[in-house]
Amino acid sequence: MKNYKKGFLCSMILSAMSLMAAEDSTIYVNTFVDENGGNLNNCSLREAIQTAKDNKSHGGCNAGNTSNGQKDIIQLEAGEYILKSELKPESDIFIYGKSPADHSTKNALTHSYPALKALKTSINANNTSRIFNTSDTNTNLNLTNLILKNGYSEKFGGALFVGASLNMVNSAILNSESTQEGGAIYFVAHNEGKEINLSQVLIQGNKAKQGSVLAMDCEANLKGTKAVINISNSSIVKNRSASSLSMIELCGNPNLNLIASTIAKNQVDSAKGSIIRAVGDNHFLSSNYGFTAISNTIVENDAYSTFYYDDNGAINLRFNLLAFNKGKSCRYALNNGDLTDTKRTINASQNAFSSEGVCDLPTASNAGTNDSNTNLNLGATNIFTVLSPYQEASEYNLFLPLYYPKNNQNELDLVNVNKGECSKTDQRGIQRVTDGTLMLNPTMKNICDIGSVELMRLTAADITDLFNDSYVQRIDKYKGLIDTIKVDIKDPNRKDYLIQDTEDLKIFEDLLKYTTEYQQYRAIYVDPFAFALPNDEEVLNSNGAMQPKALNVDNYNIITQERGELVEKNGVVEFVGDPDPNFKCVWNSDLKRIMLYRIDGKLADLTGASYCSYTIRSKQVAGLESTGVLKAQFKNIAPIAKSDEYSITPSSNSVLSINPLENDSDDGDGPTTKLNAPYKGAFYKNAAGVELPIRLETIPAGLIVTADHTGPCPGNDIRFTCYGGQLHMQAKNNFSPFDYELNYNIYDAEGLISNQATIYLKNTAKNTSSTASGGGGGSIGIYSILGLMGLGLHRVRRKKQ
Known part of the structure; x- marks a missing residue:
């Protein structure tokens, strides 16, 4: 197998939740009221933050993690916490909203448990204050599964005034405002090594005079502020203010990395405002700052310039759809926008631009004839020729609005444009598998799409590292898992997992039953769906939402065929000769596995590798199929000595x-x-x-x-x-x-x-x-x-x- 991986990443970041299950030191907030020491029966969010700082009980909160230097975990319930004033953490804390994981239903993207539902926990400042302020305390803030909304400041940071690192996962910043800078976030990096990391975050409805989404301090401690900002798999949408000068304002010496995200339907001043402003005209901007944008969809923004830049910094643009914006998608700030004599270069490759919202780049940026350094000119193409309509938040996009590319299979196509270096996952968390071999159908390989979403198409993997494993260990593993699941089913603390556990029990009981029933000598068992990529299909009555079709026996048939030797001739891979009659490659519908084995029991040392092909064929869509290669090598399994x-x-x-x-x-x-x-x-x-x-x-x-x-x-x-x-x-x-x-x-x-x-x-x-x-x-x-x-x-x- 040539690094061919499962096409899905887990879309939810839940691993840290296991900490809370193992640690009684988690501080559990049990009231939505913003109290501060007045009620010993309740633990409020404000009291929990104070408890974390003091390492002793405050209000009705337990003491938390009292070990020196250890970070505290604060767990909130589903519901809305309304603040009377901003929160000022004085120690590093992790705050978790109620998990949106639903273990009784399957995920709309992965078709496995659990489903990801809408966020359940919000903190509301009621437009009277910021929500968090760490500018003076310089403490790190970590937020997961939380909505921050209706923050307000007359100066800096409507929702968040950040003085150290901020990490947000699967969260949202909504409808917050600053009358000056940083409607959602204002960042003051007092010390090096501090970062803002936003992953799976929705930023919507925020506004400010400058930096409706993000602004930053330019010269902390009389030096260019080294601010690191990483935004990935997120949606920055509908942040609208007709008087704002910018949505993201870069200054100082920042390093902004924007990966696999959607920036759309935002508004700033149409005569002088920018969506991303990186110009050192009225403040300090280092010549060494960096801006990297990879695999983003940046469309339908209303601005004088979507990306406004000058001669400062290193700019890297790859696999972005930067088009269909009012005003210019890219504008040079110097010489009245005249790029004729500029020596400025930008690393820009595999992006898509259009004449609607044209992107002005220095000529040198597009130099060369190498396919890896080309950009796609969509010309006057209508946006809906290449994109679906704007998709509101739903379970099909992890509740992060986005657009899907359309597979037009022509020269103005955002799908499969180049194998190159796009983002590792698309905005939905689906892995962009660009290194699969597809030896029999090389033209059907999945390669990078332009934009934040990768349009998946059915692809059977070539798996070339197959070896038989221990039959005894396989059977013992199934028995052990069955015993564990039976214990889990009886556990009253796992009642939310009952449906999932019951289904898992049936899966492993069937695997045990049919592995025993159909056992063969030195058999290899292959789940053909485990490494395949699904096919994106439009969801009925959804205004264009796409969903990967579940890879299972309900939707697909599996056809296998033993093959001869696999050889390459003039760059074309093909099978030659007759298959070995002692080699068997059989789809077992009960086991739901392809079984590969030899009826003569010979090892690969004598026979060489054995090959077969398998085809995944749709039961509903005529002609939809993909064929992969399986390369089996049979080895001797060590004998078993027992004491x-x-x-x-x-x-x-x-x-x-x-x-x-x-x-x-x-x-x-x-x-x-x-x-x-x-x-x-x-x-x-x-x-x-x-x-x-x-x-x-x-x-x-x-x-x-x-x-x-x-x-x-x-x-x-x-x-x-x-x-x-x-x-x-x-x-x-x-x-x-x-x-x-x-x-x-x-x-x-x-x-x-x-x-x-x-x-x-x-x-x-x-x-x-x-x-x-x-x-x-x-x-x-x-x-x-x-x-x-x-x-x-x-x-x-x-x-x-």
Whole structure:
């Protein structure tokens, strides 16, 4: 497999929630009222923040994480928290809204549990104050699953006045205002290393005189502020003020990275305003600042300039749709916009521009004939020729408004334009798989789309690193998962997961049942849907919303075919020769897996790789199918040695005879009953046919060990002695009080060594001596000696480990 990955990333960032499950130190807020110490029965958000700072209980809050230097977690409930004044955290905190994960339904994009619903928790400043202010405290703020709305400031930062790092995940900043700068966020980076990171964030309805979404301090501590801003998989939409000079205002020495996001339907002053303003005319802007925009859809904005730039900084534009804006999409701020003699260059490749909202770039930026450095000119094309209508927030876009590209399959197409370096995921969190091999259908490869959304099309993966695994371990894994899920189903604390757990239980019970029923020797099991890419299809009655079609047996048939050798001729890959009749590649509809196996049991060392093709074919759409290649290599699975336990009672003439193989096996390769060739047997035999599979790693000094057969071990281990038949063990000292341990391995018929196991010899005679009353000091009574001599050595039990 050539780095061919599953097409979906988990769209929700929930991993940190496990911290709260494991830690009782989470501070749980239990009232929506903005209290501060007046009610010992309630813990308000404000009190929780104070508690985190003090490391002791405040109001009705538990003390939180009191360890020095540890960050505090604050958990909110679903509902709205209305503030009386801004919140000023004085310690690093993580604030979580109620998780929007619904484990009773499946995700509209991944078709797996849980579904992502709309955000449930909001903090509302009622247009009377900011929401958070860390400008003086310089503490880091981490927000997840939260809506911040109706913030207000007469100076800086309508919702957030940030003096350290801000991390927001799956959240929103709505309808906030500053009469000066930073309607949503104002950033003052007092110290280097502080960042703003926004992932899966909706920023909508904010306004300010300058920087309706984001503005920043330019010269903190008399130096150019080094502000790092990362915005990914987010939507910045409908931030509208006809008098605003900018939506994002860059100054100081910032580094702005805008990745896989939608910037649309925003408004600023149409005579002089900019959506992204990076010009050092009325404030300091470093010549070393950086702006990188990759895979964004920036359309339908109302501004004098969507991107306004001068000769400062390093600008990198790749795979962006920067078009269909009122005013110019890109405008040069110097020389009255005349770029004729400028030496300024911009790294601009694989972007799409249009004559509606033309993007002015220096000529040198488009120089060269290399396909990797070309931009698409959409000309006078109408926006809805290449894009869907604007999609409001819904479960189909993670509640982040966006546009879908249209697959027109012509020269003015945003789909599959180049393999290059677009964003790793699209705005929905769907992975842009651009390195799949598709050996049989190279023209059907998914390559980068322009814009924030990747239009998926059905693609069967070429999987070229297939090996059989241990049959025993597979069965044990299924049994273990079944037992775990059954426990989960009975757990009253997991009632929200009942539907998911019940469905998972049925899946693994079927896997156990049918893997056992259809078992084959050294079989490989392939889920053809696990590595395939789905096909985006329009959702009915949704105004153009797209949804990846679920990859399952309800929607698709699987067709398999054994193949001959795979070769490349003149750059074309094809199969030649007839398939090996001993190789089988079969779709099992009960197991929901492709099974690959050889009925002669031969290894790849003798046969080479075995190939088959498989086709995923739609049941509903005629002609919709994709074919991939499976390359199987069958290997020997190591035998299984299990530890044994025996009892030994020392005696001068008694010998314990054992056979460790009675407890060991070569079952990892699977059952041999369906092979059409003679089975060599489970364990190693030498050239004379004598079975010599046991290798003893250690023999205790107090023990004599012999065997029915001895000889060299196989292969590269020929310098060691191997044993076969019965092992005979005798203690050298009749009165030894010690237990013995012998570590050993076994070899299978192909000479592959097992895991290490142990033979435990438990001494039943130790601590049995007694001192006769009235006898000489420490002597052993005559009856004790006679008893020991009469017992001898015997096996008591064998115990699997």
